[in-house]
Amino acid sequence: MKIATVGKGGSGKTTIAGTLTRIFADDGRKMLAIDGDPNPNLALTLGMSRDKSDNITYIPASVMKRGGRGGWCGPDGAGDPAQKRLSKNMLRQLLIMWTSS
Amino acid sequence: MGQPGHGTAGSGCMCASHRAVRGLVAELTDFGEHTVTDMEAGLEHLKRGTARHVDMMLIVAEPYYRSLEAGMRTVALAKELGIEHIKVVANKVRNNEDMEAIQTFCDRHEMEIIGTVPLGRRYGYAERQELAPFDFAPDSSGVSSIRKIAQAIDELAKQPS
Numbered sequence: 001m002k003i004a005t006v007g008k009g010g011s012g013k014t015t016i017a018g019t020l021t022r023i024f025a026d027d028g029r030k031m032l033a034i035d036g037d038p039n040p041n042l043a044l045t046l047g048m049s050r051d052k053s054d055n056i057t058y059i060p061a062s063v064m065k066r067g068g069r070g071g072w073c074g075p076d077g078a079g080d081p082a083q084k085r086l087s088k089n090m091l092r093q094l095l096i097m098w099t100s101s
Numbered sequence: 102m103g104q105p106g107h108g109t110a111g112s113g114c115m116c117a118s119h120r121a122v123r124g125l126v127a128e129l130t131d132f133g134e135h136t137v138t139d140m141e142a143g144l145e146h147l148k149r150g151t152a153r154h155v156d157m158m159l160i161v162a163e164p165y166y167r168s169l170e171a172g173m174r175t176v177a178l179a180k181e182l183g184i185e186h187i188k189v190v191a192n193k194v195r196n197n198e199d200m201e202a203i204q205t206f207c208d209r210h211e212m213e214i215i216g217t218v219p220l221g222r223r224y225g226y227a228e229r230q231e232l233a234p235f236d237f238a239p240d241s242s243g244v245s246s247i248r249k250i251a252q253a254i255d256e257l258a259k260q261p262s
Contacts, residue, residue, distance in 0.1 A: 001134075001135045001136075001156050001157055001254060001257070001258045002126060002135075002136045002138070002154065002155040002156045002157070003135060003136065003137050003138070003155060003156070003157045003158075003159060003254065004126070004137075004138045004139075004140050004151075004152045004155040004157070004158050004159065005137070005138070005139050005140060005159045005161055005190075006140045006147070006152065006158060006159070006160055006161070006175055007142070007160060007161035007162060007168075007171070007172070007175075007192075008142060008143065008163075008167075008168055008171050009142035009143065010142075011142075011161045011162065011163050011168060011192060011193075012161055012163070012192040012193060012218070013139060013140070013142075013159075013161040014139050015224065015234060016159065016161050016190055016192065016218065016247060016250075017137050017138075017139035017159075018139070018233060018234070018235070019233070019234050019235050019243075019244060019247045020137055020247055020250065020251055020254075021135075021137045022233060022235035022236075023235065023244070023247060023248050023251045024134070024135055024251055026235070027251075029133065029134045029135065030133040030134050031133045031134065031135055031136070031137065032133040032135075032136040032137070033136075033137050033138075033139070034122070034125055034126065034136065034137070034138040034139070035138075035139055036122040036125075036126075036138045036139055036140045036141060036151065037139055037140065037141045037142070038118050038141060039141075039142075042139045044228065044231070044233070045233050045234065046233055047232070047233035047235065047236050049231050050231055
């Protein structure tokens with residue numbers, strides 16, 4: 001299930017998102033948490049220290065090319081497999097950083 | 102996602118960031134059993150389809166009118182996006198009166214509540230200690246109520262869509 005938490009600023013969506021992720025993970029589920037907020041602080045509610053969360057590598061804009069609808073793809077909308085792989089590998093590394101922290 | 106670079110204030114928009122979120126959610130399907138994306142506050146990004154590829158939208162609302170009204174508008178947008186499960190989380194609920202106010206509003210506007218989370222007075226303390234609520238108070242009523250929401254999500258996930 002792909003879940004998104006939304007709400008007004010200060011409504012507590014980040015706390016809900018982080019805690020929900022931890023509850024599922026504690027139950028042995030493999031989880032992916034994405035911080036989709038340009039003012040990111042999901043890491044703290046997941047239990048990452050401030051120092052570590054400050055050192056999370058951001059996804060560079062260069063791998064986020066303009067694409068088609070919902071596209072993560074090349075300028076023509078066809079998609080660039082190499083680019084996609086690169087991005088996926090980077091994300092895997094981010095996830096490894098998190099799980100080993 | 103990326104955060105705005107230094108010195109970029111007033112120089113453009115957040116389109117690239119919104120696109121990144123939309124792309125990530127669409128692409129990353131094989132990592133885990135559930136994916137949880139904490140979205141940007143407010144509604145503007147939803148118009149850009151940031152949440153187009155999610156199966157469930159949890160609309161976190163507080164027990165006061167402006168928050169519920171924003172929730173109602175979010176439900177309308179989520180319906181437009183064709184999201185399958187659109188649910189309200191009643192957050193920071195202090196008492197029965199709060200709960201009744203949320204319930205009445207949601208019933209009137211056909212909004213479905215998936216769970217209620219009481220106001221946690223110690224969250225600020227946990228944060229200063231750099232602790233996640235889950236680590237700070239795993240048996241608190243707040244974490245317990247979110248656990249119930251997790252169970253409800255599992256039930257919905259089991260149902261054939």
